[in-house]
Amino acid sequence: MTPEPLPDTLPDIGGPAQPLVTCRDLRKHFPVKGGILGRQVATVHAVDGVSFEVRKGETLGIVGESGCGKSTTARLLIGLIPPDQGEIIFDGRQLGEELSLRELRRGIQMVFQDSYASLNPRLTVEDSIAFGPRINGLDRPVERARDMMARVGLEPARFAGRYPHEMSGGQRQRVNIARALAMSPRLVVLDEAVSALDKSVEAQVLNLLNELRRDLGLTYVFISHDLNVVRYISDRVLVMYLGEVVEIGPVDEVYAAQAHPYTASLFAAMPSMDPDRRTLVPPLSGDPPNPIDPPAGCRFHTRCRYGEPICATTKPVLRSFGESRAHCAACHIHDPASGHSLSGKDFMPQGLPR
Amino acid sequence: MLAYMIRRLILVLPVAFGVSVICFLLVHIAPGDPLTAIMAVDATAEEQAAMRAAYGLDRALPVQFLLWLGNLVQGDLGRSIATGRPVAAEVWRAVQNSLLLAATASAIAFPVGLLLGFIAGYFRDSWIDKTVTSAAIAGVSLPNYWLGMVLVIIFSVKLGWLPAMGAGPAGSDGWAWDWGHVRHLLLPSFTLSVVPIGIVSRTVRALVGDIYRMDFVQALYAKGLSNLDVLIHVIRNAAATALSVMGLQLGALLGGSILIETVFNWPGSGMLLSNAIFQRDLPLLQGTILTLAMFFVAANLVVDILQAAIDPRIQRS
């Protein structure tokens, strides 16, 4: 079955080979005010030089610890906060040049984590969904809202006039998805969109998302800290640490063998049903360093088991790796010229202590 | 802590400046000439101009303000138009009497309010809680100047137990801690304490009730702590907010006692203010209000710092 996009969806310009979104060197620093006069005393390096592509029709999973810049990246992507530096290119058109913020928001929509907080408590579900189409001058916003409700599995006749507090968490999250879809986006950013749901409801919503993607030809950026969920829904996965991309690659490859020591530790921390794979030693100790003052060189070197002097001085770059060349990691181990003792040996880091 | 205190002190400066601007402007929003009260009816234009120059009223407003502010920081609040005496001295004498009244009212209100609020919060939704809550609402709804009249009717007119007016026996000047003086203090200070009792008990009740519902209290009980031990934890958590409410009330009592002072003829700042208003003695009005407002600002400052000392979270916000 060929996907049938929603009415008023922005046309595909560059064809299937052109990435839907390209981010280049995105940076966002937040000032920290303090002192007696409230001057800027420090900077939080929330997102620090992030580059990646989102291909048409794929689901890109983004994982990382809390505070690693996942949500800031999402907000940069849909233009909720302006980047300090870097460019966002949507289907070949650069934001701020050929593409206006308003058009970008027609093309990219977002679903937030907290299903309750992201719905106006004083609007009915129907009004919340119709708000976007209405202010963007799309045809018949109310009918559109009801159509979207039907698509996400909420019977319009029963739910249209309800207020958020009259619905369950799963139902509200469906409303949030409907609201995003009502703008006929091509890309939906799902920021921990299923994290707050019960496991059974989570599975239903994930299936719904998969169906919608297939039927409507959507592209997803799926942000989560739950590696199982990311594996289930994503085609590729991107791993962030302290505002930087440390690894990106096809889900199967990354889940089979992690190229970056951080990713390896992250996967080692996953609980397993297999008694032979019990996690006895914590794979990562301590908290992530303070993003106000990130470590020099490789940001992970302070917690890395394979850390060597080179890691503290030189920042590794993201380089492709393996046979498919689709798998990239930012680690000196995979750079034959780095001088790291393990480099050039096709060594794959282990998450757990040997 | 020291950094917090310094920051807090610096933040007070613009407020204090703003207060002085408002007090200065008070005189200038007043209709008519501030000198009409003392100017001879048949004064010639030259005499009027001379008088105006003597009081500095012929200069531009910002210049007047700066001159006034300059005197102010030296403790000079100008001279009363009605009596010709320095305002600062008059205000200081009156404020002492008002402080006595406010402190006594606080000494009644705070323990009573805290106790009632605590009991009501602890026994939330019981009949005790309902009684205390109703009484508190009645307390904050009472026009205290009327309560003062009613108390005078009961204790002075009907029973004849306590004096209705003044701050001491006839002919006494100044305060003394003897029965003759103290009995004059009882009615006004009790009257003044009713509203703060209501406010403090309502706040503390809500506070204690909320804290008892928090998870950490469950955890304390689960650890096997006795009721008394848990109570200590609850008190520690309620202390900072309760303190700030009481601090605000103390300041409000000092500035808000004017109506009660009028009812009881208490020779405090309120009486001074009301005299200043009726004699249209604007420098006196200005000086009294400025002094009371500064006391209020200082009370808030002290409360903030104490609060931060009790609850370190406040320093960081």
Next chain:
Amino acid sequence: MAVAEIERAPAFKRRGYWAGVARRLMRDRVAILCLAILAALVLSAIFAPLLPIQDPYQASMVARLKPIGTAGHPLGTDEQGRDMLARLIYGGRLTLMIGLMPVAIAFFIGSTLGIVAGYIGGRVNTLIMRSIDVFFAFPSVLLAIAISGALGAGILNSLVSLSVVFVPPITRVAESVTSAVRSADYIEAARASGGNALTIMRVHVLGNVLGPIFVYASSLTSVCMILAAGLSFLGVGVKPPEPEWGLMLNTLRTAIYMNPMVAALPGLMIFVTSLCLNLLSDGLRSAMNVKE
């Protein structure tokens, strides 16, 4: 499901927010009783000229300070022999007006300032909120008396001074409520849908902030009432011979030895009114689910 089919399906019965508030309020017996008393006071004040009562200005040297229950004067007479019942009913006109209007005025000014400060944030917020802070340096009674004292007695001056007193607290509450709403996820979602600041303000902010601000303002009416009557009691509010509860209380102070019950009556009216306003505001707060 086809669109036509959806159109024909029975519409979910919309229960508006305010209908829910009204229903919850109707179940609150205390609030309803207070509402009834206040309504009776307001209506009798408005329609005072139509009621079969005496002229409130008609003095009589021979009928001074008659006690409660005197023939022809069910609530007695005041120190000039004027009928207390008539004066209390007519007194409601000014007292209620000066007691309620300033809060209404302050509600408009304060919520405008606070919503603007809270929504725009940044320097605008700092400017507005720091200016407002200065007024918090005055206890409310002192500020009201200071301004009234400087402006002189009179109804308009009382309205002005009391409005000035209540703008700062309402602004502060409006600002904090608005700041909280502004950072809510649904505002971000609305921005992501391409809404401009004004549209988001109209559709998403106002509906969520006006309720809590209104409840807070309603809790100030009782204080305003007491303060308004207090100004007249001090002699810086309404001027004689107008009937006004605070002023009546003042002029009757001399009568506490001769006829204490009559002298206390105007104060009782102020007390009952402010108590009803407080209880009604509490009822409104729980009916609207506004947290303290």
